[in-house]
Amino acid sequence: MPSPSGPAPSGHPSACPDAGAAADAGAYAGAPRPDGYRAVFAVPEFRFVFAAHLLSSLGVVVCEIALSVLVFRLTASPMLSALTFALGLLPYAVGGTLLSAVADRYPARRVLVGCDVLCALAAVGMVTPGTPVGVLLVLRCVIAAVAPVFAGTRAATLGEILGAGELFVLGRSVIRIVNQSAQLAGFAAGGLLLVVVSPAAVLALTAGAFLGSALLLRLGTLARPARAGARGAERGALLGASLGGGRRLLADRRVRALLLLTWLPPAFVSIPEALLVPYAGLLGTGPAGMGLLMCSMPIGAVVAESLVGSFLGPRARARLTFPMGVFAVLPSLGFAAQPSLGWAVLLLALTGTGIAYNFGVDRWFVAAVPDELLGQAMTVMQAGRMTVMGLAMGLAGVAAEYAPLRAVMPAAGVLGAVCVLAVIFEVRRTVPRPGRAAAGPVRGPAGPVSGTEK
Numbered sequence: 001m002p003s004p005s006g007p008a009p010s011g012h013p014s015a016c017p018d019a020g021a022a023a024d025a026g027a028y029a030g031a032p033r034p035d036g037y038r039a040v041f042a043v044p045e046f047r048f049v050f051a052a053h054l055l056s057s058l059g060v061v062v063c064e065i066a067l068s069v070l071v072f073r074l075t076a077s078p079m080l081s082a083l084t085f086a087l088g089l090l091p092y093a094v095g096g097t098l099l100s101a102v103a104d105r106y107p108a109r110r111v112l113v114g115c116d117v118l119c120a121l122a123a124v125g126m127v128t129p130g131t132p133v134g135v136l137l138v139l140r141c142v143i144a145a146v147a148p149v150f151a152g153t154r155a156a157t158l159g160e161i162l163g164a165g166e167l168f169v170l171g172r173s174v175i176r177i178v179n180q181s182a183q184l185a186g187f188a189a190g191g192l193l194l195v196v197v198s199p200a201a202v203l204a205l206t207a208g209a210f211l212g213s214a215l216l217l218r219l220g221t222l223a224r225p226a227r228a229g230a231r232g233a234e235r236g237a238l239l240g241a242s243l244g245g246g247r248r249l250l251a252d253r254r255v256r257a258l259l260l261l262t263w264l265p266p267a268f269v270s271i272p273e274a275l276l277v278p279y280a281g282l283l284g285t286g287p288a289g290m291g292l293l294m295c296s297m298p299i300g301a302v303v304a305e306s307l308v309g310s311f312l313g314p315r316a317r318a319r320l321t322f323p324m325g326v327f328a329v330l331p332s333l334g335f336a337a338q339p340s341l342g343w344a345v346l347l348l349a350l351t352g353t354g355i356a357y358n359f360g361v362d363r364w365f366v367a368a369v370p371d372e373l374l375g376q377a378m379t380v381m382q383a384g385r386m387t388v389m390g391l392a393m394g395l396a397g398v399a400a401e402y403a404p405l406r407a408v409m410p411a412a413g414v415l416g417a418v419c420v421l422a423v424i425f426e427v428r429r430t431v432p433r434p435g436r437a438a439a440g441p442v443r444g445p446a447g448p449v450s451g452t453e454k
Contacts, residue, residue, distance in 0.1 A: 036170065036309060036310050037170055037173075037174060037309060037310060039166075039167060039170070040162065040167055040170045040171050040174060043161060043162060043167070044220075045161045045220060045221055045222065046158075046161055046162060046171060047220070048216050048217065048219070048220025048221055049154065049157070049158070049161065049217070049220070049221065050174060050178070051216050051220075052112075052116075052212075052213040052214075052216040052217045052220075053154070053175060053178050053213070054178050054182065055209045055210075055212045055213040055216070056116060056119070056150075056209060056210060056213040057178055057179060057182035057186070058182050058185065058186050058189070058209055059119070059123075059206045059207075059209030059210050059213070060119075060143065060147070060182075060186075060206075061182055061183055061185075061186025062186050062189060062193070062202060062205065062206050062209070063123060063126075063140075063143065063203060063206040065186070065194065065202075066193075066194065066199040066200075066202035066203050066206065067126060067136060067140055067199070067203065069194055069199045070126070070136070070199035070200065070203070071133055071136060071137075073199070074133055075133055091141045091142075091144035091145040092144060092145070092147060092148050092382070092383040092386040092387045092390070093383060093387040094145050095144070095145035095146055095147065095148045095149055095379075095383060096148040096149075096152075096379055096380050096382065096383020096384060096387070097242065097243070097246060097383070098238075098239055098242055098243075099145070099146075099148075099149050099238070099242060099379075100148070100149070100152065100242045100245060100246060100376045100379040100380055100383070101238055101241035101242040101245055101376055102149050102153070102238065102242075102379075103149060103152040103153040103156060103375025103376050103378065103379045104156070104226060104227045104245075104372060104373060104374070104375040104376050105226055105227075105238070105241060106226055107223060107224060107225055107226055108153050108154075108156065108157045108160075108221075108224055108226075108375070109157075109217060109218065109221050109222070109223050109224065111149065111150070111153045112150060112153055112154060112157070112214075112217045112221075113214045113217050113218050115146045115147075115149060115150040115153075116150070116210045116211070116213045116214035116217065117210070117211070117214050118142065118146055119142075119143045119146065119210040120207045120208075120210035120211045120214065121207075122139040122140075122142045122143050123139075123143075123203050123204070123206045123207035123210060124204075124207045125139045126139050126140075126200075126203045127200050127203045127204050127207065129200075147382075147386075148379050148380075148382045148383035148386070149379055151378070151379065151382040152375050152376065152377075152378035152379025152380070152381070152382055152383075153375050153378075153379070154175075155172065155175075155375075155378035155381075155382070156227075156374045156375035156377075156378050157221070157224075157375075158171045158172065158175075159366065159374065160224060161221070165314075165363070166314055168362070168363075168366065169314070169317075169359055169362050169363050170309055172358070172362045173305055173308075173309045173358075173359065174309075176301075176305055176355060176358065177302055177305050177306060180298040180301045180302045180305070180352075180355075181298070181302055183298050184295055184298050184299070184302075193205070227371065227372050227374065227375060242376070245373055245376045246376070246380055248373065249369070249373060249376070249377055249380060252368070253426075253430050254368045254427075254430035254431075254432070255365070255368050255369060255377070257423060257426040257427045257429075257430050258361060258364055258365045258368060258427060259365075259380065259381060259384060260423045260426070261325065261361055261420075261423050261424070261427055262358070262361055262365070262381050262384075262385055263381075263384050263385050263388045264388070264416070264419050264420050264423055265325050265328045265329060265354060265357065265416070265420055266385055266388070266389050267385075267388040267389050267391070267392040267416075268328075268329045268332075268392065268412050268413070268415065268416030268419070268420070269297075269328050269329060269332075269351055269354065269416075270389040270392050270393050270396075271332070271392055271393070271395075271396040271408070271409065271412035271416075272332045272335060272347075272348070272351070272409045272412060273294075273297055273348075273393075274392070274393035274396045274397060275396055275397075275400055275405055275408065275409060276290065276293045276294055276348075277290060278400065278405060279293070279335075279344070279405055279409075280293055282338070282405060283340065283341055283344070285341050289341050292341070292345055293341070293344060293345060293348060296344075296345045296346075296348035296349045296352065297348045297349065297351055297352040298352060299349060299352065300348065300349035300350060300351065300352025300353045301352035301353065301355040302352075303349075303352075303353070304352065304353035304354075304355060304356045305355055305356060308320065308356040308359065309359070314363075317356070317359040317360060318359070318360045318363070320356055320357065320359070320360070321357050321359065321360030321361060322357070322360075322424050323357075324353070324354050324355075324356045324357035325354065325357040325361075325420055325424065326417060326420050326421060326424070327350075327353075327354050328351060328353075328354020328355070328357065328416075328420075329351075329354070329412070329413050329416030329417050329420060330413055330417060331347040331348070331350040331351045331413070332347070332351065332409050332410055332412050332413035332416075333410045333413040333414070334347045334410075335347065335405070335406060335409035335410055336406055336407075336409075336410040337406075338405075338406045364427075365377070365381065392412075396408060396412065399411075
């Protein structure tokens with residue numbers, strides 16, 4: 001895939017930190033270097049994608065809060081109210097497994113707009129008076145099931161909008177910053193809205209946010225065909241294509257190792273995050289302290305992502321990948337000392353900085369995946385990450401029923417460090433040998449570039 005200033009050499013040089021750094025250094029030798037995030041926002045089409053993602057992300061977060069409150073008011077059941085949050089994670093496995101081929105076999109803009117419209121219709125269904133609680137939860141599952149398809153399709157489309165290399169990596173970084181910022185702003189906005197209006201009114205605003213996102217994507221992005229090699233009647237049924245593509249991806253040792261590297265650090269990081277409510281109760285901090293704890297990790301993530309993306313070049317970011325992947329799980333060791341509120345906030349903020357390891361992983365993953373499966377691969381990546389995080393949170397809750405928090409939270413750091421180091425070892429072992437040609441065309445902002453290696 002080409003860098004912003006020209007085609008990348010063959011052999012997937014970006015598959016390891018040193019090789020990737022060398023490729024990036026060569027790509028920018030004698031040419032103006034893109035001016036960080038400013039260069040990404042200089043692409044008009046990306047600005048529409050950014051605005052649409054901001055709207056839909058806020059819509060999802062606010063929907064979770066409003067629906068949880070609505071279910072609690074209807075049932076007075078804390079379990080069902082909490083289930084609305086769990087249903088935001090678990091259906092990712094269904095969408096990522098059974099629908100992943102959608103990202104490649106249909107035109108991207110049609111998929112993105114369709115997902116937003118479907119989510120808007122689900123939100124409208126939640127607002128409809130007299131909707132049973134069971135139906136409300138099913139509609140929440142619908143939004144969660146299409147989320148990985150939307151995320152995977154958008155991620156693959158960024159390669160066509162921005163090209164590969166530096167701009168693609170920074171574009172993915174912007175999406176992560178929006179995700180973390182939406183978590184902070186969405187919870188704050190949702191809480192304030194619920195003070196003055198009903199949950200149904202907030203859900204109606206959520207439907208409007210999804211429709212606004214669909215309109216931005218429809219008017220602001222180009223109509224591109226489905227990916228080469230992913231079209232035609234010979235593809236068979238959607239379910240078969242999704243399962244077959246997933247098996248093909250997981251059968252590739254390098255792709256499998258990189259998928260694990262994208263899944264495991266967030267899974268272990270989510271364990272202390274899942275236990276923050278009981279930990280705040282243990283400290284006796286009250287709602288204000290609990291809110292501060294829950295905001296700490298996203299704040300650390302936004303700060304680290306912004307600084308690394310703004311001030312470090314491709315070589316430095318690639319070299320940070322493995323150390324930051326391990327570092328992300330280490331601050332939870334500090335909870336063995338049952339830290340006070342201030343120290344706990346610091347530990348959580350440090351944990352959030354580990355998000356910076358994604359810069360290198362994004363580049364290596366795109367280089368390792370066949371072009372015709374890129375959308376499906378990004379869908380599987382997102383679905384797997386959210387599913388594993390949901391499972392980790394659930395297991396953490398079970399463990400906390402039988403062991404003290406000061407044991408469960410540090411145990412996540414120990415086990416996480418061991419697992420992440422093992423995966424890093426596997427990623428390093430699967431680095432393509434220098435000079436090995438890669439199959440498939442380079443994709444630039446306008447599509448495949450003939451006569452080049454991926």
